[in-house]
Amino acid sequence: MARRKKEPRSVHRGNIASAAEKLFSEKGTEATSMDDIAKAAGYSKATLYVYFQNKEEIISVLAMESMQKLYDCISDALEIEERTRERYYLICQGLVQYQEEFPYYFKVVLGSINMDFDREQCPPADKETFLIGEAINEKIARFLQEGIESGELREGIAIKPTIFAFWGMLSGLIQLADNKEKYITQEMQMSKQQFLQAGFETLYKSMVKETVTKG
Amino acid sequence: MARRKKEPRSVHRGNIASAAEKLFSEKGTEATSMDDIAKAAGYSKATLYVYFQNKEEIISVLAMESMQKLYDCISDALEIEERTRERYYLICQGLVQYQEEFPYYFKVVLGSINMDFDREQCPPADKETFLIGEAINEKIARFLQEGIESGELREGIAIKPTIFAFWGMLSGLIQLADNKEKYITQEMQMSKQQFLQAGFETLYKSMVKETVTKG
Amino acid sequence: MARRKKEPRSVHRGNIASAAEKLFSEKGTEATSMDDIAKAAGYSKATLYVYFQNKEEIISVLAMESMQKLYDCISDALEIEERTRERYYLICQGLVQYQEEFPYYFKVVLGSINMDFDREQCPPADKETFLIGEAINEKIARFLQEGIESGELREGIAIKPTIFAFWGMLSGLIQLADNKEKYITQEMQMSKQQFLQAGFETLYKSMVKETVTKG
Amino acid sequence: MARRKKEPRSVHRGNIASAAEKLFSEKGTEATSMDDIAKAAGYSKATLYVYFQNKEEIISVLAMESMQKLYDCISDALEIEERTRERYYLICQGLVQYQEEFPYYFKVVLGSINMDFDREQCPPADKETFLIGEAINEKIARFLQEGIESGELREGIAIKPTIFAFWGMLSGLIQLADNKEKYITQEMQMSKQQFLQAGFETLYKSMVKETVTKG
DNA sequence: CATGAATGAGGCTTCATTCAT
């Protein structure tokens, strides 16, 4: 009722967005109604429209924020670590955590990275999402380049296609690991974590400078 | 109006299902209304309910048919070809074609393979979907085993986890290639096909018996 | 499929009507669909319309048949028995049996006896129902008169109002006994039958020639 | 359109409920659509769902309110009057008025008094309806007891069965009087009121201490 | 005669969104 006085607009947007994110993760965007969001956020339904143009904008903003988090996570990993291999696993781990925290947006983001926006008629937040996506790609591009320069990664790899292929494969792997966690643990006698680790390794090896392994 | 002449039930189901599949691919199941389907299929809305119990059944049946096609495609590939490497690419190619034809169900199927069905209360078609999924997994398991036996694939690979990891990665890759086709062609100077080929190779290498590559 | 050849129209009407009656009793007319009836009767839905104009006609006919049965039951009772008191209980018993067999029509009939039909636009069967209702009333009127003549019933009772009052009260009693059978047996330690018997007696006493009971 | 000014929620519920009651009385609940109710109440169909969860809740609430009115009417009668005979007629009169005002709910209430509710899964209002029903029964039980104690009613009468039998008979009588009012006035030369009065007397006599009437 | 096939009309319910206060 007596809302904290004069909170800046951004706080309310934050409250609403975070309530929405939770619901979207649980039920998907379509099954989540504005009513649900309002209730969860503790606002009146009409108030949502004071802070967001419409439902779509909430989704867009959330996608954007989510992308931002992904960017931060990757950016941090590359800042903290210098060794290529460790960097790679940090990134993978970041993705996993991200997927666990935002299962819904994991899909969305993966689907919208490098979207070819009709720069005309899409929510303003979407443009930003696109930009952050590009920034992420650049970060990873640099990571690969540095890996090549340091001699750890094969020279032959084409940066852009590799980034893309990895996005696709990693996200596919992570999502599947999440969907079938039960199946994996029961039928394969390995934890989700182990399963993923094995997958990440497989992928990493394909980038690594091939060394003589046998005789 | 123009009463179709005594077509067997299956024809109508087919008409409806294929109209639905198209719409689902374009807009997703939730955004597709029964009205849309009816219009697209050229029937009255009420007629849909003569051939399907409800919307869910349409979805289920489509998922099942789709899974069946996937099975056929993989099964055929293994029948036609004997060489491991060629088999692998046939399977990949099958998946790509499948994704192009049924983009919507590609997602669904991948999501439902090895579903842990409450074998009680799910549309009858779903159980079948599950069974076909299992059959697909077995086909692939055999493929891997034969590959190992023939000496082409590494002995160390664990069958089940490998199958799973490949499902995840391949589907992720294929979906991404589809979503971003434009981006890929424009920014990477390569066709979607080439992009995929490169990805498939990466993955294949990780299964192959490592041979001396240098020195 | 191969329906018995050339059954007369009435047989089919009977089959349909009796299937309908069963369903109506179980679920009421509104909750019973033509589909249900067709299935239960073993005909195609369209065939129902060969034998009946529409759903309403089925209901009407059933009401009429039902009224006829009631008439027969009362008529028989008066034929078989000559003693007033015994006649009364036979009638009551007949009503009870009738209610148990046709719970749905018990309500309908009671509601439609002496209906003031717009003799214009009501299903033909309804007129007949009305006529049978009148006939029943006459039977009962004669019963009362004979009771008075034989000295068993009070002279003061007005025939028509008494008939009516009895219809109302008896049917109310019987219906309630049926609705609350469980409650009656559990909370009153008496069977439905006993409960009804007591009620019937109460009513009978009020018609009987008052005799000196005390002093 | 014409936004009603800040009427409290209960007013709207009242408006809707009373429009519904009218329609239910005229056509029954099944034949009355939410659209009908909305139109009659002067709201949009969607608005009904702001004030009631669904159609069932409207029905339940109406049944409950109705039962409450019945309770009040009986309760008042017993408060105002002390003499047994007068009390009885007041109760009867209350029932008649009640039936005239809520013909539909008269049926429902009579049908649901002493319902054996699955106390689990029935609209909340239904439980209350049950409770009020019990309260009514208690009121009447006390009335009978006091009548017996004051020497006006026969000692032999069993309280519970008598209450029940009276419910059944009175309601049957009242309903019939209402259904056939025209017939009664035309064919019997008596008003509905007179007809009922006669019936009530008949019933009353059966409870009264039998006194020497003749000789 | 019997029916498979088709459907218009209508029912209940949900929801994003608007607007007056």
Next chain:
DNA sequence: GATGAATGAAGCCTCATTCAT
């Protein structure tokens, strides 16, 4: 600025009924 109130539009589904064969 915040919201209670209201609703148009839409969605899923059912059903009595018609009609060509």
